[in-house]
Amino acid sequence: MTKAIRSVAELAASGLISPAREAELVAVAARYDVAITPTMAALIDPADPADPIARQFLPDIRELDIAPEENVDPIGDHAFSPVKGIVHRYPDRVLLKPSHVCPVYCRFCFRREDVGSGGEMLTADELEAALDYIRARPEIWEVILTGGDPFLLSARRLKEIVQALEAIPHVAVIRFHTRIPIVDPDLVDAELVDALAAEKAVYVVIHANHPRELTAAARAAALRMTSAGIPLLSQSVLLKGVNDDAATLTALFRGLVAMRVKPYYLHHADLAQGTAHLRTGLAEGRELVRALRGRVSGLCQPDYVLDLPGGHGKVPVGPSYANFSGKTGWTVEDPQGIEHAYPPQSRP
Numbered sequence: 044m045t046k047a048i049r050s051v052a053e054l055a056a057s058g059l060i061s062p063a064r065e066a067e068l069v070a071v072a073a074r075y076d077v078a079i080t081p082t083m084a085a086l087i088d089p090a091d092p093a094d095p096i097a098r099q100f101l102p103d104i105r106e107l108d109i110a111p112e113e114n115v116d117p118i119g120d121h122a123f124s125p126v127k128g129i130v131h132r133y134p135d136r137v138l139l140k141p142s143h144v145c146p147v148y149c150r151f152c153f154r155r156e157d158v159g160s161g162g163e164m165l166t167a168d169e170l171e172a173a174l175d176y177i178r179a180r181p182e183i184w185e186v187i188l189t190g191g192d193p194f195l196l197s198a199r200r201l202k203e204i205v206q207a208l209e210a211i212p213h214v215a216v217i218r219f220h221t222r223i224p225i226v227d228p229d230l231v232d233a234e235l236v237d238a239l240a241a242e243k244a245v246y247v248v249i250h251a252n253h254p255r256e257l258t259a260a261a262r263a264a265a266l267r268m269t270s271a272g273i274p275l276l277s278q279s280v281l282l283k284g285v286n287d288d289a290a291t292l293t294a295l296f297r298g299l300v301a302m303r304v305k306p307y308y309l310h311h312a313d314l315a316q317g318t319a320h321l322r323t324g325l326a327e328g329r330e331l332v333r334a335l336r337g338r339v340s341g342l343c344q345p346d347y348v349l350d351l352p353g354g355h356g357k358v359p360v361g362p363s364y365a366n367f368s369g370k371t372g373w374t375v376e377d378p379q380g381i382e383h384a385y386p387p388q389s390r391p
């Protein structure tokens with residue numbers, strides 16, 4: 044297996060981009076870090092100009108085009124960061140971000156201004172201050188480790204954090220958000236899985252966007268976690284040219300459920316800078332979600348959510364099937380799109 048690629052020069056040397064594009068893409072990489080793991084690089088067909096894996100990880104000159112609605116803080120996290128490494132936007136749960144490093148740099152990342160070599164890792168003192176923030180607030184019921192990818196931490200450091208959270212009485216749930224089980228599945232080894240062990244509920248949410256990402260190695264990594272009693276959920280980002288068709292989303296969600304991963308969220312792509320070429324419209328997203336309902340197992344239906352700019356929070360934006368009118372009462376649309384009065388009209 045080849046080694047991880049962390050520069051445009053390495054992308055060109057490995058044949059993933061043509062030498063002609065190297066110069067222009069150096070400018071993109073100067074703005075947003077580039078990285079792809081061997082597992083993901085091996086999935087790319089360099090002969091396919093529309094390859095859905097390449098679109099997610101290989102830099103594109105269009106990233107330098109900034110649309111007026113795009114923002115360096117697309118979901119307004121910064122205003123909710125009371126101490127370094129913590130984002131506290133909802134009363135009962137916080138994000139804890141011990142690191143800014145990812146194994147890949149997704150070109151659509153909503154945190155692209157904060158992750159990468161320009162970001163800052165929490166020092167031991169800063170981590171302790173973040174934990175103190177949690178300790179001092181009994182309303183914090185859940186701690187969500189994200190980043191950066193928390194599974195890039197050493198098993199020893201992960202274990203320390205899990206144990207520290209385990210010892211805080213009011214914390215009931217420890218949740219990890221990670222892309223490692225997909226992009227570098229062998230890192231999810233026995234030692235890492237052991238580090239996650241707690242008496243409290245530990246959930247792992249896996250980020251996956253295309254059915255091709257669900258490799259045999261990813262499946263094995265998932266099995267190592269579920270065998271240890273860790274429930275798995277997934278989050279996916281709706282991306283133009285990657286998964287914005289019903290067949291691809293169906294294959295993705297079925298593939299996840301078949302490896303014991305419950306699709307949790309389908310995110311509408313955030314307004315991160317330089318990502319317009321990867322975004323769909325809300326209307327298209329709703330049509331896709333509607334196409335799945337009724338035709339595909341309910342287990343395969345994540346919530347379609349939008350994180351509102353300005354820190355207003357995450358909200359479901361999927362189709363609504365029930366409408367109320369003062370005159371006729373409730374009308375509910377069935378999965379075929381036919382409307383029905385509810386309760387059914389009584390006969391005269």
Ligand SMILES: *Cc1c(COP(=O)(O)O)cnc(C)c1O
Pocket residue numbers: 120130131132133136137138187357
């Ligand atoms: C997404 C998010 C969460 C987690 O939200 P859930 O709906 O519980 O998955 C928590 N805090 C912040 C700041 C978030 O952006």
Ligand code: SF4
Pocket residue numbers: 144145146147148149151152153154155158190191192222250
């Ligand atoms: S793994 Fe997550 S945080 Fe890291 S670059 Fe991709 S989307 Fe961003």
